[in-house]
Amino acid sequence: MKTVxxxxxxxxxxxxxxxxxxxxxxxxxxxxxxxxxxxxxKVTGEHTGxxxxxxxxxxLDGGKLVGGNFTMDMSTLKVTDVKDEKMNTKLKTHLxxxxxxxxxxxxxxxxxxxxxxxxxxxxxxxxGDLTIxxxxxxxxxxxxxxxxxxxxxAKIKIDRSKYDIRxxxxxxxxxxxxxxxxxxxxxxxxxxTTK
Numbered sequence: 001m002k003t004v005x006x007x008x009x010x011x012x013x014x015x016x017x018x019x020x021x022x023x024x025x026x027x028x029x030x031x032x033x034x035x036x037x038x039x040x041x042k043v044t045g046e047h048t049g050x051x052x053x054x055x056x057x058x059x060l061d062g063g064k065l066v067g068g069n070f071t072m073d074m075s076t077l078k079v080t081d082v083k084d085e086k087m088n089t090k091l092k093t094h095l096x097x098x099x100x101x102x103x104x105x106x107x108x109x110x111x112x113x114x115x116x117x118x119x120x121x122x123x124x125x126x127x128g129d130l131t132i133x134x135x136x137x138x139x140x141x142x143x144x145x146x147x148x149x150x151x152x153x154a155k156i157k158i159d160r161s162k163y164d165i166r167x168x169x170x171x172x173x174x175x176x177x178x179x180x181x182x183x184x185x186x187x188x189x190x191x192x193t194t195k
Contacts, residue, residue, distance in 0.1 A: 024066045027150070029056035033192035036072060040185040047091065051187075052076035054108060058193065063147040065116050065124050072109045074101055100165055106133045111156075114138070122146045126154065132163040145191075152191035159183050 031053045039048050056070035077095060082088040096103040115127040122144045130139045143154035161183045 022061075024059040024061040027058045027060055028194045029053060029058065029070065030192045030194045031055060035190045037188040037190075038077075038185060039188070041182040046081075047079060048081045049077060049079040049092075049095075051078075056191070058145060058152065058191070059113075060145075060147060064118065065126075065143070065145045065152075067113045067116065069112045070110065072111075073107070074103045074109055075107055077101065077103065100160075102133050109133075111139075130156075130158065132158075132160075133165065135163045137162045150193040152189075152193075154187075154189040154191075156187040156189065157184055158187065160185055 034053050034056075036051045036053060037048065038051060039046060051072050051074065054071040054073040057068055058065060059067035074096075077092065079088050079092050079095070082091055095101060098105075101109075109130070109132045111128045111130050113126055113128045117125040119125055119142075124143050124145065125140065126143045127138060127140050129136050137159075139156055139158060141154055141156040143152060145152040
């Protein structure tokens with residue numbers, strides 16, 4: 001009996017040693033096949049557009065998401081819902097300016113995953129450090145990652161007031177009436193990874 005217990009303990013110790021040496025597998029994001037769609041709302045309507053990923057990777061351990069990091073190229077910001085060219089350019093320029101994302105001084109925004117909670121199957125609750133306009137705050141969001149297809153999705157709701165984006169915000173200004181713009185905006189992320 002002692003021999004069996006000793007063998008079991010030795011086997012368990014060996015497995016712990018072997019597993020401790022393994023590192024999560026980095027899987028590179030295919031930026032050309034991935035998309036980030038933004039949605040911003042105001043009292044009188046909403047606007048949508050896109051931002052391209054500059055780079056990114058998912059960290060997988062046994063096919064399960066355990067981490068990752070991403071960089072958005074803010075200079076690629078586009079407005080997709082305004083068809084009039086002059087109005088589109090005006091809105092895009094405003095969003096790129098200091099009232100909003102200050103792209104000239106902050107050409108990238110980043111997300112670093114700090115915690116992943118499995119929810120069953122390919123579903124997760126994710127926490128990460130999001131940096132926009134030089135300010136970093138924690139965000140939480142649901143995500144799916146399918147290691148078989150090499151795809152992932154996430155919907156991230158962001159409070160812009162935490163990133164010093166104050167223009168038209170009721171959190172900072174009174175009497176805005178129908179000029180008010182919601183503090184929250186959304187990023188709808190669709191990832192494809194390289195094979």
